[in-house]
Amino acid sequence: MKFFAATxxxxxxxxxxxxxxxxxxxxxxxxxFAEYEPIEGExxxxxxIDLDIPKVATMDEIEKGKKVYCRCWxxxxxxLCDGTHQKHNEATGDNVGPLIVSVKKD
Numbered sequence: 131m132k133f134f135a136a137t138x139x140x141x142x143x144x145x146x147x148x149x150x151x152x153x154x155x156x157x158x159x160x161x162x163f164a165e166y167e168p169i170e171g172e173x174x175x176x177x178x179i180d181l182d183i184p185k186v187a188t189m190d191e192i193e194k195g196k197k198v199y200c201r202c203w204x205x206x207x208x209x210l211c212d213g214t215h216q217k218h219n220e221a222t223g224d225n226v227g228p229l230i231v232s233v234k235k236d
């Protein structure tokens with residue numbers, strides 16, 4: 131549960147960094163989603179992980195050390211990163227990298 135709480139705190143802090151004035155909300159929303167309009171056959175991100183379930187969600191607890199999680203959906207060890215994003219980045223010019231979670235040392 132500690133991991134879930136820490137992740138939630140990170141997501142909330144990231145979301146709060148993006149603020150839009152009420153009179154700009156619809157324009158900002160339109161601009162954000164304009165970049166993500168799916169091209170025929172290219173709307174999916176996840177092309178191989180648990181395709182038979184409605185939503186891929188992973189919970190994990192970390193008590194010591196660190197874990198490196200995949201954010202490119204291409205890892206053969208998903209949800210953990212196996213470095214596959216490096217080949218993707220070289221091929222596409224993208225800059226995808228993993229999420230690294232570590233326990234703060236006392």
